[in-house]
Amino acid sequence: MNKTETVENKLTDLKKTLAYYETFSCVQCGYCLPACPTYQTMGKETHSPRGRINLVKMTAEGKLTNLNLLADSIDKCLGCRACETACPTGVRYGKIYESAKSLLHLREEESSPSKGWKNILLHSVIPNKKRLNRLANFVWFYQKSGLQKIARHSGFLRLLPNHLGEFEALLPTLPSPVERAKRPVRFPAQGKPKYRVAFFTGCVMDAIFEKINRLSMQLLQKAGCEVVMIEGETCCGALHAHTGDLETAKQLAKQNITAFEQAANREPLDFIVNNAGGCGAMLIEYDHLFRGDPEWEPRARTFVEKTRDISQVLTMTGPLPIVKQTNQKKEVVTYQRSCHMTNVQKVTKEPLQLIRSIPGIELREMENPDKCCGSAGIYNIVNYNESMDILDDKMSTVKNTGATTIITTNPGCLLQMKMGIIREGLQDKVRAVHLVELLAEACGIEI
């Protein structure tokens, strides 16, 4: 059977391609409605979890035949999976959603294969460390050379598609190519070594937030971990899986699992640590990705069992060596949770415990702290208006806390919070940081 035939089969045998049987576990009770950010802002069942599940079912049964209408509902989903946490019957929404994404992806490939910026970004840049580095170096050059000033003054940025000009303003100052190359591949533990951990640098995280990666490794080091980098690791595949490209996601997963196995063969490793809520969620579901695959499922499970968010490891290593002065003025902070960390990884207590361990900090929770900020991978670029409605809701609850620091645990959320601060005109009063930055600051780690 050639490839076209397979695709055609998948597009016609909808009950098999879509997670049809999974949809039966939804009893349509509606408990997911208040948890769903898009139902709240867009106001109709078409954009609610049970509405989406029903549309997948109707499509599989051949009742809804217009796939554009299915796409209208599915593509507006953030994939935050807050509905799974709210669901009283344990419906695996993620699986249903991904099956629909995958179907829509196949159809798109059929009509216009490998076209568009999304495709180039996902297939040619993100999984390729060299190209990502080159891109990061270009951004560094752009920031340092004066090009950025020219671009900002010329109004050129406003001409970019998908509001990309607005995202440009959010980029942190990037390290120079020389600094980047100088980063060691091993950070020895300080004090008595407690664990040896592999650090998962990620793709976007390492390109744009290299500083946070470096701070993470130094924090782990200070907490008594020997940190090693995994040679040959690549993007976790979350962005691909969420756009329905499960094949690429699997390829990337295999590459990561293999790279980790090779590293673990050289020396025993206690954990694979990541610092991005979204990546971590993808990594801990690698075994789901290979369900039923006799070779890869067990290999993936070993990988999953070792995977931890950095907050989990920092909690296990005992109290952090905090040096922060306590006589400083109290800093009011609020914590915007990463949906994937909360709803998929179920890591909820550790970040709070770490935040509360810093003297001189007052944590004031916002209303609905578990609600998505609207960043959701590349959702804020693809569905800019819908995302900004969700962000504006979020920012009103942030403002009510009076916090001057917003803490996040995922790069996407961090950028989105920075965007929110600009939209509210609070640049001089409020900052957004990754939890790691706040902890590093308290421990006196600087780069």
Added chain:
Amino acid sequence: MTQFQSKLLDEIKRIISDQRRVLWEEHDLYSYSFDASFGTYLPDVVVQPVTTDEVVKLVKFANQYKIPITPRGHSTCLSGGPLPVQGGIVCDMSKMNQKLLIDEEDLVAIVSPGVLTSQIHKAAEEKGLMYPPDPSSSGVSTIGGNLAENSGGPRGLKYGVTKDYVIGLEVVTPEGEVIRTGGRTVKNVTGYDLTKLIVGSEGTLGIITEAILRLIPKPPASETLMAIFDDLVDSGRAISKVLSSGILPSKLELMDQASIAAVENYEPCGLPTDAEAILLIEVDGHPHAVADEIASVREICKQVGAREIRMAKNDKERQELWKARKLVSPAIAKIKPTKISEDATVPRSKIPDMFKRLKEIRAKYNIDLVVFGHAGDGNLHPNIIADKRDKEEMRRVEQAVSEIFAAAIELGGTLSGEHGIGTMKAPFMEMELGTVGLEMMRRIKKAWDPNNIMNPGKIFPEPGQKLVLTDE
């Protein structure tokens, strides 16, 4: 788009200025075609009004052209109330949620129909007051839906159901007129009690656009215990002894052996799987009274032969005890995907008889039946777990459900304690009410809604209508 649809839309867009609140595309229609019961029915258009004036114009239009109109809230209904069984207009009231006023002097809440029940709970509690009805869906259900279906909840035993707390309504009649019933006074005997007639009428007599709800002072304390029984009949005796001892618990919930086993299998909570029944009893009120009462309840359970009694010492332990009950739904959903939740209710004294009948029905039709529910008020919630795709099994379930209804009525009970009639129980109405009883209700419907446009196809059975739980 059909010709009918495009004509409808032209008119409706004149009534609703914001086009985003008029939905007509196929995927939107599918999204408003279901509730938490059975069946898929496509409306021709969905409208989301936000003012009484919009509702009035919409209903007038529907009445003029004899187009069916079905009001709905968040469609958490278990009996089919919000299903547009004859197509036409679905009137989604969930966007009409602007008003939520608590008047501490008159002890009332004045609310728009789209307000969530849990928002009323929260607003009342902030002022030290309580709105007692708490259906388990209160976090998502709208008060409008609760009013239409006359929802209950675990506090029904002590505090009653929704109708016991409604003293005034604003209603758009099926002919598009606005009336006010009742008012802000607890005492009101002026004329027929239209308030109580509208509450529980399932959207067949009009659309509620505002409600005045009675509030009570919030009890300052509560205590919970769990009693485990080897024998189901003993637990039944414990229930009647507690209730005749001068104590009125705020909640009295039961889990049978099947539900205990399902929970332990799903998430072990340390419950004995060989026990035949577990009772969860909560009392509320003044701290001194509560301490006294929970001690008496404990004594009674012991006397009757409870094998073990667990008392909660603090809030955390209290939540631990209730956790088992909360886990029943997800636990049984793991057995098979389709859950048919019934709410046939019997007089308290008949609880042990009803248990016996349920056991017989379970054996006769070889079905997965678990019982967990508001035992204190006879609202037992037999739940049948099945697989909708298994046609043969569903036929057996249909027969079993019919027999459950018959048993409840024979024992002096009722078809529905809190979920409503809708489409699911319409075929059994005559069995409970008799020909004349049902006919009197029909006459009321006809007088209010001469063109039969308001949520047609509910409550009253079509000739020969039977319970159908499969899609075909």
